[in-house]
Amino acid sequence: MTVLPYLVAGWIFLAGVHGLATSRHLVHAVGCLAVTQSATYVLLLAVGYRRGGTAPVFSDTPPGTPVVDPVVQALALTDVVVGATVTALLLALVVQTRKRHGTVDPDELSGLKG
């Protein structure tokens, strides 16, 4: 196992965070949050990878075939569901922000400070 997937996961996380911190558009920011989350997918799948392993579907494989870890795949699926919920809700809030504030630029939202 190389260290590359872990570095990639860290890189994706930081890229998403950088986008979030510098975003000028809320829809873009929601996208960046999704990018940040995809780092967790990469990390989870990398953790469960086995060299030479196949998909953990046991119906047509002979016993003893090496498979990748199915647990992390279940975790990644759950994670996808969580991510979809969060993204949908945040996008709905962005739509409302556009309607009520007339802008989707975080720099122009100044209702709460101090």
Next chain:
Amino acid sequence: MVDRLLPLIVVVPLLGAAVLVGAGRRMPRLAAETVACACAAASAALACAALAGPATAVSWVGDWRPRDGVSVGIVLVGDRLGLGLAALASVLIVAVLTYSWRYFEEPPRGHAGAFPALVLLFQAGMCGFALTGDLFDAFVFFELMGVVGYALTGYHVEEARPVQGALAFGFVNSLGGYATLMGIALLYARTGELGMAQIGRRLDAAPGHDALVAAAFVLVVTGLLVKAAAVPFHFWLPDAHAVAPTPVCLVLSGVMVETGVYGVARVHATVFGGPGGIPADGTRRVLVVLGVVSALTGAVMCWQQRHIKRLLAFSTVGHTGLFLVGVGLLTPEGLSGTCLYVLGHAGAKAALFACTGILLARLGSVDERELHGRGRDIRGIGLLFALGGLALAGLPPFGTGLGKAVVEEQAAWLPALFGLVSALTGGAALRVAARVFLGAGERGHDERETAGGGEKEPETAGGEEEPETVGGEGEPETAGGEEEPETAGGEEEPETGHRIRLPPPPMVSVAVALLAGALAVGTVPALAEATAAASFAFLDHAGYAAAVLDGRATGGQPGHGGEWWTWSGAVLGLLSAALAVVLAAAAVVGLVPSRGWSAPLRRLHSGHIGDYVAWTMAGIGLLSLLTLW
């Protein structure tokens, strides 16, 4: 028997929410709220029944029990502290549902079940988080709690500010949640386990310093500290609390934030507390440093606010900092004192929010200056508000005072910190009470007052017409002309549809009951004893794993009498309460410069999501430094 009941604490509110979502459109409002109250109360009763049981309740879902300490199942663990938190959350949810019975007088358009369903989901998320013994499940419940929290915060989607507060809440919390998930993945990579007890055992099998475990600790704790609103992860909290509907604030401030502190304590005790985890010094340094900074920041910012809900939100930041310090001492006494403090604080803070909601419903504003003297005819509410402020300041015999006293005995420098933070936050609440309900002191000049908000102006049903939505609502009230960021409370819409004349009995009785609860925490010795035993068991790293995996009961620690009032503790409590009164009086007569000197700190609270994200990353860096020092 109790073991079988454990999943029901989570399942009953979930089922109730499903029923309400499915049938809410065809249900009259009364039926929907009755169903919700019944579900929440049933869950609370179950949690209390399990608390009365003899030992730690362990429930393997689907009966996938461990064999020889190895299991592929998912476990719910109801130890005393977890059950206590679930019970507290459920009781507060019942209070919220009762409170909102008359609060949202205008039913949500076409769907009477929406709000109660969301509240029940929130309860399920909190109870699940408190009871789960599995780290990944904890993440899922964490996110459930978070997502429902964003939805509830932005419940008034027709208004401008709630959507902004909900967005900040959503971005920062989700980012924290993903950091936690990264940490969980790292722990799984190292140990091949997801259960807290199992991970702890595997880590202990290979003791020694380990950079991967340290990284996992930092990441896991990040998400929990975001939830706990520790500085510098706290920026979302005042924004969300200031704009959330008041009933939601009750539960956000009263128990959700504390859930984050509980998560940190739980993860430390079960996963990282053993020889293969993080050295106790590292954990202590992280929690105490962040706790002290949060406590001071929260107290200073709290004192500076004029938006009452935002003021209370910052006082939550301050008190959560104190909780982190109490937990971070890593002693059973510190933990049990913190538990009492959390219980008392939940009652007092929720009561204060309940009174603020009455102000908003009656006078259409939560701005301290705008409301000056306008609460004279509801002095009863003012009395409740002042009592809540004194409870925050740690006045004996409130539970806050007892918890504060117990924690303070742990180190010589603690009384100064706890006293100062309690006095500042309590003093700010007392100042509001004096200005609003007694009309004390100068009214304070404010262009806003001439601009509108006159008493007789009949504000029509909330939602439709909003003068402040057009264009970035520039703050007209930068008094004195200097550029000082500030959030005023005059723009909040009453949530009752129309302004009420007399405070409705359910709202008042909820506030009274909550304060009575805070009082009971400090006056019932049995509670303190139970908390002490529970805290002792909670910190038992090996005992937890044995109870979960080997089925060895660990209940009933013998001979551990609880901490109770001492003379020094009571005197310190009286002192901080007196200091709070003095501060409030000085502020009212204008002796305390309330503006200007903290402008740099206030400017950091910019309301900008990008800034908050950057602070969160800086916080991760700070955590790493403190852990690895």
